[in-house]
Structure formats: C-alpha cells, structure tokens
Amino acid sequence: MTTGDLANAPLREPSTTAGRPVRRCVLYLGGYDPVAPEKFFARQARELGHFRTTWDVEATPTPARPSPDGHVWRTEIETRGDGWTVETDFRLLAWDDLVKGDFARPIWQRIPLSLGLLADFLVSGTIFRYFLAAWRFGLYFVAPFFFSLLFVIAAGMAAALVLRIDHPLAPWLAPIVGVLVYVGLMRWPGNRWFVSHLLDARVFMGEYMRGGRPDMEARVDRFAREIVTVAAEPGLDELLIIGHSQGSVFALEALERALSLDPEITRRDLPISVMTVGSCVLQLGLHPAAKQLRARVQRLQAEDGVDWLEFQTLTDVVNFYRTDPARLMRLEPSPDRVFPHVLNVRIREMLQPTDYSRIRNSLFRVHYQFVMGNTRRYFYDFFQICCGPMVLRERFSLAEKPAARNHTEA
Template sequence: MSARDVAAVDGGGAVRPRRMKRCVLYLGGYDPVTPQRFFARLWRQAERFRATWTVDFSATPERPSADGAIWSAAITTRTDDWQTETDFRLLAWDDIVKSDFARPLWRRLPLSFGVLADFIVSGTVFRYFMTAWRFGLYFIYPYFIVALFIAIAAIVAKLLHHFLPVPGALPIGLAVGLAVFLGLMRWPGERWFTGHLLDARTFMGQYLRGDRPDMEARLERFAAELVAIHRTGGFDEIVLLGHSQGSVFALEIVDRALRLDPEAMRSGPPTTIVSVGSCVLQLGLHPAAEPFRQRLRALAQEPALSWTEFQALTDTVNFYKTDPARLMRLGEGTTGRFPLIRLVKIRDMLQSEDYRRIRNSLFRVHYQFVMGNTRRYPYDFFMICCGPERLSVCFPTPNYPVRDAQI
C-alpha cells in the first residue's frame, strides 16, 4: 500500500493509518566520518525531527554488511494518520578518504596543485565563476590559504636571513620558514579544512581522469546493492540520496546498476535520485568529463528513473539556480526534467536562533541538507527518508530560472 492510499477501515470500524515502505540509500561526500559517528549524528538529529513534526520515531541499532561497505538500520515513523517503515542504508567510503589523508604532505600538495593547473588550463575554473561564482570561490579557497601560508613562511625566512647576524643564516631562515609553513598547515590549516579540501580537489580530479580504481570498485559494490534491493522488492519507493560529492556518485551507481541488471532495475518501484549540496557540475563542467555526460544522457532516457536536485543560495558548495542538464548539454527534453530543480531556503528550515548559530559556518550550512529541521518546511531530510509521501508528490514541478554556460 502506498502513502497515497487513503486510510483503511478494519472490520470493527477502526481507521488504520496509511502505510509506506521505503528503502533509502544514503551516500555522503568526501568525508572521513566513520559509519558509527554518522549514525550517532543521525540519531541526534532525529530528535529534532521528532520534536518538529510531532512523530513517533524508533530505529534498530545500525549494523554493517560482511565487508563493511553497507551499514543499515530499520526506522519506523508513525503518527495517528500514517506509518512509514524505512530501510536506511549508508553507503560507506570513509576508508578511502582516510587513506588519502594518510599520504604525506609532500605528496598531497603537488597532486592538488596539479589538479588546479588542469582545471585552470581546461577553463573549468572560469566556468565555475561564470555559472556560480560562490562555488568558484569555494573551489580556489584552499589554494589561496596555502599560498597565504607560503607567503607568511617566506616572510619569516627572509627576516631571519636579513637580521640574524650569524654564519648559516640562510639555511636557518629556510628551515624556520619551512617549520612555520608546516605549523600553519596544522593550525589553523586543519581548523579551516585546508588539507581536507585540497585532498577533495585531488580526488575529484583523479576520478575524472579514471585514476581512482578504489572508488570504481566501491561504486560497483554499491551498484550491486541497489540491484539486490530491486530484485528483493517489497518497497513502495527507493531513494538514492547523494550529498556533496556523493551526488556525483549516486548517478554513477545507478548507471552501473542498469548495466549490471537492466531488467531488475526497470521492474518494481522507480528509483528516485536526490542530490543535495550537489557537486555534479564540479565534474560535469570539465571538458574531459564527456564520458560522464554520456552516462547521464543514457540515464535521462530511463522511464523508471527520476532525479530531483535541491539547491540553496547560502550553501556555497552547490550551484545555485542552475540546470545541470542544460549546462552539461544533455540534450533536448532533459531541461527541467532531469533533474527536477527545487530551490529551498536553509534559513527557513531552522528557528531564527538556530540559523544564527550556523549561518557563518560554511560546512555547517552545507550539512543542514542532511540534518534535522527545527521548523516545518517543505524540504526536510527526515521527511524525505521517513515521511508518508513519495518525493514526486511533495515536489512535482520545478521552480528555477535556467542559466547557460559553455563547456
């Protein structure tokens, strides 16, 4: 029985709540947070959901698959009028992120600046600024911080060399300058997520060029999970929700699943892709991403597949007021349909005092897409995952102005 069905009446005249059974596969971004920490945060945020919407919310303890790539929990949400059972599955790739973090700095910096050179020479950085200047600033932000740290270290080395009246002042100045740079990268660099963002740029640049076999293998594993869900059946709705870089890989998973077992993927309930805080255009605007765009063109022709993207002005990580289909030249008939664009306001998701606490934190605003609201608002992460209505019912039409750009 779907959530659109009216409440049923049993033999004794009692009204039974309408029921929905949903499977949600959640794919986060380039984040080293472990599954245990993710679920701890999820359950804390669920308290907000319970209070905001006045619902009963219960969940089983999260449990990993044999290989640790999939973590799942069963969630039940109910009111007097409806009840939803959610099979929530976290698609984990934090181990891949942590392996990148473990590389020494002398390797990480050249790799990241090599990606910057690639994206500048290809014109991709300029497309970012033409399309969504806030994302352009976000993209170059860690490189600017590193350049600032280098400048400070160089000034210290220069001053020591100039004012230190001892033999060997030059090597001493250089050594102290290097120590200053390394210290700045550790603090305040870590507090400002400098190394994290540099590695994220490197990762996406490598994936673009087909140089991440570890992620390719993980995506195949996730695709097999999606196919298995379709084969098992029993759900009214299947939602694949990608946040940040996870939005790119949500699309890639569906493409792989369709190639793995097209018949299973086209049977049963349709798969709905949801992208929030989306980085799809970070990849899609690069000239070398033509294979990725070709895969999206094929996905757009699948009748059993839909894609909805939520965009917000105050989230600098997404491309606000853009249509990825038009910007990536996916072809006639995709604009306004694949994806369906919905513009939302993060400040309206939260009580005024809650929004004031987070509005100056770039990443906290970015993560509000996947946290609990403290005000009732059409976009609510937990309502998408645990609410009574299909996404196509809650958000049936687009509300965006189209922008253009050259690839």
Template sequence: MGGYDPKSPSALFKRLEREHRRSAALWDAESTVGTAVVDPGGEWATALIEAKGPGWSTQTRFTTLLLDPIVLADFAKPLPVRIGKYLRALADLVLSGTAFRIFRHAWRFGCYFLFPFACLVLYALIGALAGTLAARWTNALIGLALAVLIFFGLARWLGQRWPANHLMDLWSFSRDFMRGRRPDAEAQLDRFTAHITETLRAKPCDEVLLVGHSTGALLMLDLAARCLKRDPDFARRARHVSLLTLGSTALKAGLHPAAGKFRADMQRLAADPHLEWVEIQCMTDIINFHRSEPGRLMGLTPAANKPFPLVRNIYLKEMMDRDAYKRIRRSFFRVHYQYVSGNTRRYFYDWFLVCCGPVALGNRMRMKQADLVRRPEGQAPSEHAA
C-alpha cells in the same frame, strides 16, 4: 552517500535518530531508528527506521554507503604529496577552463574552490618573510631552511585546524575520479552497485531513493548509471525510483572537458523515462551550484516531458526558527549539512519526511508549501499512506 569525509556508522545513525526525532515532532509523528548492521567489509551500514503519524506508517531500510577506506587512505599520504596532488588538480581545472566555468555559474563555490590555494599562499608568505629576516642575521641557507620549515609547519597545523588539507584531498580526488584515475573508487562503486541491485531484487519496496550529499552527489549519479547498466530494469524495480542530490558539487565534473564518460552516463539516466532526479539547492550554502540547471549545463536531453533534474531551491530562514538560523548561518559547513538535518519549522523540504514520509519524493517536491502545512502528515490528496 555523504560527502568526502570519514563517517562512523554509529555516530551517523545516532545523529540521524536525533535529527529525525526533532523533525517528527513538527509533524505530530514518531520515528524509531533501529540498530545499524555494518557490512563486514565496513563499506555500508543499514538500519530499519519505523515512522508513523496521523493516518500513516512507514518502514524504511536506510543504508549509508561509506567512503572511509578511500578518504582515510588519502589523508594518510605525506603532506608534500598531498600538496603536490592538489596543485596538479588546481592547474588542471584552471588550464582546462573548468575553473572559469565554475566561477561563471557559481562564483561563491569558486571561492570555496580557491580556499586551499589561498591558504598555501598565506603559509608561503609567512615563511618567506621569516626566512628573509633570518637570512639577514645569519645566511641565505638558514633563511631558506627556516622558510620551508615554517611553510610545512603552518600547512600541517593550520591546515588541520582549518579544512584546507581536507579540501586539498577532496579536489585531488575529484580530479582523479573524473579522469578515471581512481581504481580504488571504481572498485568500491562497483561493490556498492552489486549490493544495491541485489538488495532490490531480494527485497522489493514501494520507493527507492538514491541520495547523494555534496561530493557524494557526484558519486551517487555515477553509481545510479552503474546500477542501470548492471540491471536495465533498475528504474522499474519499484513504483518510484528517484535520485536526490543535496548541496551537489557534481558540476565540477559535469563542466570539465575530460569528463565525457560522466556526461554520457548522465545522458543514459536522462533517457530513462522511469527515473526521476530531484536536485535541492540553497542560496545560503556556498558549497553548491545555487540557481544552476545541471542537466542543461551538461547538455542532457531528457525523456519527453521530464525535467532532469527537477530543481528546487530551499531557504533556511523558512525551514528554521530565528534562533536556530542565527546559530548556524555563519558556519559554512554547518549550513552545508542542513540538508540532512532536522528542521525546526514545517517546510516542503524536510529530511525526515523525505526518508520516512508517506509521499514519494517527486510528488512531495511538486506540492505547494501551503498544502503541506495544512496536512501535518504531508500526504498528497491523491496518495495513501504506505
């Protein structure tokens, strides 16, 4: 599950094939992404990925869970409504103390949180200045009308060019979801849950990965709890059942006093000894809680001898060549998408090998970088190819 943006299945799988092909070449491997089959309701799409390298081959059923109906409905609301909902979410996060906890544990993410508000203040200042000047030459009523017109004009124009309007909707959605006020999202997650649990019963596999990127990490954690509730044996449906959160923003809910149900669900996951959670964080990416311990901050008590999550930090300079890194390092959103993009250097975290490699996620995350480089197929000494 990706973040809070609309995604075309055809474009997504085309990009996946391109990025996998780039990474596969690094490991002397090949990857073929089949034609995606889209659910009639347009809520998920699945493609078969076949990969092979020296001494191994795998088949992966890759399913993307689509949030388009929710996101596009939010985007379609009138701009004044979107601004009002964002300001209410902002007030909620500030008055509840959540904003201060966010800044305490990830100040750069806190700045990202305030970006839409800073944009609104800028629009208001420009509108007020223009309105004041107009009032001097005409009258106060005309000046006020011009100020309001300029404010909403800038909010519509610059808010689309910049990601401000998108982020306003994101924070409004996040606030409503953590408070249980998004019945549309609840219903869609229930349909995702039914699809996942029924698929696993019908089509056994060696490894199950529930992957969430950005806000999708928050939703995927919630979805995993739903799967476990619907099917108590969910975490034993395969030899390896793991959660993987990439550039996660789940702590925006985990740190909120009103998100008690979410934390209770996370504790249910932590208590299952068969379920593993791996979180990948990145210093270069401002849209994540870098160097945080989500489980500890949410007060989780994991099963004995099980880190929950196992946190690994990645460094883009080590997974990308110099020119590729220079091209993206100043683009916040491009950096944020590197978790699900192809590497240009061999590295322990590799999106292609996570999805299609012969080693289970948890084992891969515990391997040393030197071992991976010596074994082009990325195979652990104790494992055999799937």
C-alpha cells in the same frame, strides 16, 4: 500544491499503500568526509529527535550494523504518525576509509598533487566556468589554494628574516624555518579553515574524473550491486538514492552502473529517485575531461523510470545555486521529460530563528543542514523525505503536475 502548502500540510497516508505501512529503502552517499559510520548514525539519532518534535511523530531506529565487507551500514527506522506508518530501510554507502587514507599522505605528496590539480582546472578553463555558472562556488573552489598561497608567502618571509641574520648557519636554517612555518600554518589555522581537507577533496575528485582512483571505482561498483539487490526486493514502495556534496556524483554513477548490471530495475513498477543536495555534480561535469560522467547522466535521462531531483540554496556555497546541471553539461534534452527537477530552498526556513542564527556563519554546518533535522516545518525536510509516508515524486507533485515540476523559493 505550492511550496507554502507543502510546508504547512500535515503528513498524510498516500492512497497507493491501501492502509499498509509504506516501505522505502534509502541509499545514502555522503561527501568527502572522514566521519566514521558509527558517528554518522549517532548524529542521525540525534537529528531524528528534531524530526519527532517538529512533526509530532514517533521515529524509532534499530542499531546500525555493517555488511560483511563494511562498505554498507544499515538501520531500520519505523515512523508513526496520525494514521500512517513507514518502514524505512536506511543504508549508508560508506567510503570514509578512502578519505582517511588520503588524509594520511605526507605533505610533500599533497602539495604537488594539489598544484597539479589547480593547473589542470585552470588550463582547461573549468575554474572560469565555475565563476560563470555560480561565482560563490568558484570562490569556494579556489579558497584553499588561496590560503595555501598565503601560508607559502608567510613561510617565505620567515625564511627571508633568517637570512638577514649575520650567522654562517643562516643559509642552512632559512629553508628549514620556511618549511616549519608552512607546515605549522597548515596545521593552524589551516586545520580550522579545512585547507588540507579541501585540497585533498579537490585532488580526489580530479583523480577520479581521470580514472586515477581504482579504489573509488571499485567502491562505486559495490554500491551499484547494492542498488541491484535492493531493487529486486519485493514489497518496496520506493527506492531513494541520496547524494550529498561529492556523493551526488557517485549516486548518479552508481545508479547508471546498476542499470548496466540489471536493465530491468526500472521496469518493476518501483519508483526510483536520485536526490542530490549540496551537489558537486558540476564540479566535475563542467570539466572537458568528464565525458564519462556526462555520458552516464545522459543514459539516466533516457530512463523514464528514474527521477532526479536537485535541491539548491543560495546560502550553501558548495552547490551551484539556480543552475540546470543537464543544460550546463550540454546533455541532449528530452522534449517530454524534465531531468533533473531543480528545486530551490531556503535554509533559513528550515530552522527556528535562534537555530539559524547559531549556524548561519558556519560554512559546513549550513552545507550539512540538507541532511539534518529541521526545527521548523518546511516543504523540504530530510527526514520527511526519508521517513514520511509520501514517495518523492508524489511529495513534490512531479507525476500529478507536469507544468509545475520546478518549484522555486527565492
């Protein structure tokens, strides 16, 4: 089946379910985002409306509710189409509280942390590897440092102007004015350009890579236990772990840790797939110090019961377009296994022309389209994947057509 066929084909019921509802559990890991779970599920409910309209289906979610520790939020979505029913157990693996904690740090802590991170990634050559692999991501990575430098220059110019004033207090006032100008620019236009947000995200991932985030280590372990619990539930037709943006790293790591807790989860005749979108796996994977991440992904590659699908697009600067993450991380290839399956998609084709025109110049809105509702039928559709009747490997013909495992859309 070609990508065009997938876009226009009606949703159908796979023969493997023998007429009963398809049961799927989706574990979703978002990126470095302070959005609370309540707002996440409000957005999901809105986007489900696009799914209903685009594919002429019924999709009814239950109210989202948290686990006792608040780290996993859950809703059930029942979807009905022409002759089929799907029951989706959708679970948000939340870590927004850690992001908010970073946002609360004072600026005098954030500046040296971001400068240290920049020095690390420069000296290690990682930033240069970004530009060689995907120059758009390279520009995206250095952008907040560039804007911060511009703000420093503007603050320095403001301080210099104060020093030119013939007044005995000028030498005392100059540094104060410089600091105030820098702080003001970081708030506006800095907040509008997400400068502090992006700097914090860079620092967070760098700290995690070097073992400096025990809070996130504990959270990923918690997510791994959730995977083990779900995999033991009877009657599931698919377990799907989705990582968006920085969440792509933690999706892979959580599954590998789950395998360490219970090596039998891939031997229960349950299709298990990891889907990474707007992926930042190579943000860490290209750093020489990310040995643990590469070792964990290598272990997943050795598990025949696990598929990894990576969706990439030119329009989203956050991902590494037209790259093979395993090859760039120099993992040992398997002669009879494709890992990951890289599929290139077009954001433009997911949306009606007016909808695409509205978002095309919004970097983060384009980035989030991977996990929002389409307004146009297309072979990649987040809610079809989560709520449609076909398991991921069947939807993209991974099992049936080994020779055509890497779909591309120019």
